[in-house]
Amino acid sequence: MTVDPPHRHVDTRDVQAILDDFLKSVDVPGVAVSLFTSKGVTVRAARGVSSIESPDTAMTPTTVGVVHSLSKVMTGTAAGVLVARGHADIDEPITRHLPDVPGRDRFAHTTLRHLLSHSAGIVRGPVPLLSEATWRDPLEQYVLGACLGAPRFAEPGQVFGYSELGIVVAGYVIQRIMRKPFVQAMRELLFEPAGMRRTTLDPFAAMTFPLCQQHVATPSGRLAVRRRFDANLMTAPSSGAFSCVEDLARLGVVHLGGDPGNRGRPLLTATAARQLHEPCVDVGLDIVRGYGMAIAIGPRYGNALSVGHEGHYDGNWSKLQLIPDLGIGAAWLDNRGEDPALRPRRQKYFDQLLHLLGAGRRSWLRDNGLGSTPDLAVAAEAAVAAGIYGRPAGRTITISAEANGLRVTDGVASVRYTHLAGHVYVAPTGAPNHIPWAPDPDSTRSTLSIVGSAQTPTHVLLNGLPYQRLGQH
Incomplete structure (x- = not known):
């Protein structure tokens, strides 16, 4: 981590101009951003309205919304705080903290690193959207009733597999270490000491803050308010947080080794922050994409690798990205849900914000350290990779070897993949534009x-x- 990097002065009017251009180019009611460095939050700005039904209510940097998967970054950060305090070891079996939990033996070789880096081999879901309000401890009920018995497609550490369930189990481990409900543990470990005053995992507390409404497109193409929050205490560690860009920026400052809560010392040690950001697992794409502790790795800005995450579902979209080597970052929240047509527009203007702070050009190019692989080696790898592979749900796929590549079929579509580098193969053309073929x-x-x-x-x-090998072809 760079110590006291040179930071550019950023004029708030330049940030506001970027947001104005964004809103002119898209059908999004309101957007808020905060820029930050390792020294603290530097610029806050917002444009538009918090709801199309209240045109006089402006979006602000402290307007709160559901941030969905940015909750994972908060959970991972709290784990880092416990590590920094010596209360947890990222690489010890989590069963140490679950001595009386039925089903714990299935996790005898599973660590917090596995759970937080999506490499525990646990299926992704399903994830419930509602929980029983009468349950005394919804998170514990969900973990004991569903997560600990969830199907596995790999041994811990074998392969990447994005899993909300894994993050939920990690949150339950934090609850057990703290001996307090997860909502309270997160407040004491992270939210209060980091000065994240408008961040909560409690939907009832969130309703006491100025909220931006969620907006979705109707079949006619017009925007409408979506009148429900898919946030509940059963899945709080993975997707239940409410926050604002002011607080998300403070979370970023914590990751950069700063002291946003003015406590006199950072929440994370340099070692703990490095553990959060170091790539633990490769997602296996044609771009630089890995995972650290509940935080995604990539892209690069210039020569510096960024880390961060997005949070989105129906109605809200949020993003936190920081560049540790430069000591800079940005947070974003708007009140329109995920839309493939909006993604490149959001990315364009988000990059402009980082460029104001001194970030270089964005690049997804994989590390050339993958190197070139001789044709004979490619042919040998393709031959041994041939076989039948499956997932817990969906069609199996069959892989067969071809010259300088592989052919993959699910019985409906057949796609040829040619060698790119290392163990990575790409389909130049012809792949269907739906899961699992879509990029x-x-x-x-x-x-x-x-x-x-x-x-x-x-x-x-x-x-x-992830697809697990089932047999020879």
């Missing part, structure tokens, strides 16, 4: 990556989705 949102090509030993691959990643 990752940040990629331009459908990608397949082979995982496991050179003699017997155990898994493949098809556009980041």
Whole structure:
């Protein structure tokens, strides 16, 4: 981490101009952003309205909204705080903290690193949208009733597999370490000491803050308010947080080694922050994309690698991105849900904000350290990768070897993948534009990556989705 990096002065009017241009180019009611450095929050700005039904209510940097998967970053950060305090070890089995929990034996070799980096081998979901209000401890009920018995597609540490359930279990471990409900533990570990005054995991507390309404497009193309929050205490560690860009920026300052709460010392030690940001697992795409502790790795800005996450579902969209080596970052919240047509527009203006702070040009190019692979080696890898692979749900896929590549079929579509570099193969053309063939949102090509030993691959990643080897073809 760079110490006291040179930071550019940013004029608030320049930030406001970027937001004005964004709102002119898209159908989004309101947007708020905060820029920050390792020294603290530097610029806050907002434009538009918090609801189309209240045109006089302006969006502000302290307007609160559901931030969905940015909750994962908060959970990972809280784990980092426990590590910094010596109360947890990121690489010890979590069963140490679950001595009386039925089903704990399935996690005898699972660590917080596995859970937070999406490499615990646990299926992604399903994730309930509602919980029983009468349950005394919804998170514990969900973990004991569903998460600990969830199907596994790999042993811990074998392969990447994005999993909300894994993050939920990590949150439950934090609850057990703190011996307090998860909502209270997060408030004491992170929200209060970081000065995140308008961040909460309690929907009833969130309603006491100025909220931006969620907006979705109707079949006619017009915007409408979506009148429900998909946030509940059962899945709070993964997707239940409410926050604002002022607080998200303070979270970013914590990751940069700063002291946003003016406590006199940072919440994270340099070692703990490095553990959060170091790539633990490769997503197996044609771009630079890995995962640290509940935080995504990539893209690069100039020569500096960024880390961050997005949070979105129906109605809200949020993003936190920081560049540790430059000591800078930005937070974004708008009140329109995920839309493929909006993604490049959001990214364009988000990059402009980072450029104001001195970030270089964005690049998703993978590390050339993958190197070139001789044709004979490619042919040998393709031959041993041939076989039948499956997921807990959906069609199996069959992989067969071809010259300088692989052919993959699910019985409906058949796609040829040619060698890119290392264990990564791409489909130049012809891949269907739906799961599992469609590229990752940040990629331009459908990608397949082979995982496991050179003699017997155990898994493949098809556009980041893990498939387990079931047998020979």
